[in-house]
Amino acid sequence: MRTAFYVSDGTAITAEVFGHALLTMFPAEFAHVTIPFVENPDLALQVKNRINDCYKTTGLKPLVFHTFVDEGLRQLISDSDGVCYDFLNTLVEPVQKELGMAPVPKTHRTHSMHEKTYDFRIDAVNYALANDDGANMKNFSHADIILVGVSRSGKTPTSLYLALQYGIKAANYPFVEEDMAKLRLPAELAAHKAKLFGLTITAERLSQIRQQRRPNSRYASVHQCALELKEVEQLYLKEQIPFINSTQLSIEEISAKIISRTGLKRQKY
Amino acid sequence: MRTAFYVSDGTAITAEVFGHALLTMFPAEFAHVTIPFVENPDLALQVKNRINDCYKTTGLKPLVFHTFVDEGLRQLISDSDGVCYDFLNTLVEPVQKELGMAPVPKTHRTHSMHEKTYDFRIDAVNYALANDDGANMKNFSHADIILVGVSRSGKTPTSLYLALQYGIKAANYPFVEEDMAKLRLPAELAAHKAKLFGLTITAERLSQIRQQRRPNSRYASVHQCALELKEVEQLYLKEQIPFINSTQLSIEEISAKIISRTGLKRQKY
Known part of the structure; x- marks a missing residue:
């Protein structure tokens, strides 16, 4: 099995996302090794040796996806026996030409707490936790969005993803039998109708998920x-609440669709 | 201000991560527009027109980062007036040559619920929520890791990130005065000592964070x-619990460091 290394002087998240997107296009399995925070020549040499050892042991050149800001560290890794894909540098030149400005090298530019939107994301996570599952309905006025749906339709993980990833304050509310039987929104939701977004799911899939929680x-x-x-679903239609069916969707996909449909302002790109 | 478009027939997350990593290298501000799920020629034409309109209105060619699996849709976008960066395709050919196999086109390959590790991630989120803040200490036997530290040192958002992003079951426990005064681990933690990982932070930063919660x-x-x-910190040293100082670190950075230090098995790449 071929080994893929993801190496960076930061978190290596960018290298991973990129390498993963590229490798999943090929019908093969890979062994994955992520090495973040390679911040000095000693560490870079260790990584180079590890890549070279991998080649010696397996007889297959490892694929190396790296994102270094420091030119010296980048060169050390590029001199390894791995096949290196330096995708950022590959595209820096054409962008530089188009923008007519030179790049400014700086580490920890992405995925760092110094990104100006970092605090929004942490606040949003705290908000999502405090307003999960219909808790604190009086806080709905601070919500960017309120996800609604039956119990276990995917509201909680989606709220957390919207908060963590995009700094969106997402509350969520599970409809109770009384709401559904009367086809009526509780007053606290009706007061913030423009913020409501519904989730639905097929009965079969919902039943599977609920079985794990309370079998039979x-x-x-x-x-x-x-x-x-x-x-x-009748309630969504009656109250004109936008909704999507989450059965075949990941939380990333649900979140992307919600943002796309509502035009919600994201705090992070 | 130059506009950057992130366009895909999937979530566009890969295009965003890549474009963001590239653009943050330049000392300029950009307007960001993400358009996910461009799954048919009608939608692709709409996007093309939107890109062309943006050029007409601003006089600046938009930068377009796209990841399409479908060749026809990709071509429609590439024919727009934007400057297109098709970074996946740029590198598919060298990887294809190195692996000696052709790529297999397939949409929703990444960030979809059909990734084999998706269920692990949702289970891990549910676990993190149920085992936040010292709740259910009897469940610690199911944890992959137990984050410990004083109140508000970053345990909860880090637990959620480890769960959502990597499918790692992270519980967390806030030390109470009794634990700290006696420099002693509670029995439930002592029983799982190998899983403990400590967070610390400077007193000044911690005080700032706590002020938001309970001023003065x-x-x-x-x-x-x-x-x-x-x-x-004395307790960490006495009990030989690995720990990091989170003061200057984002949750992405804390998580990357924890995984790197502990060798925790991730469920997602």
């Missing part, structure tokens, strides 16, 4: 799930 | 913060 319960039965979902 | 309290005073931090 009425709560987890396909019948009960179907009933609740039918009612909330 | 003893809890938030620099004196009290310094006292608690001194005690937990």
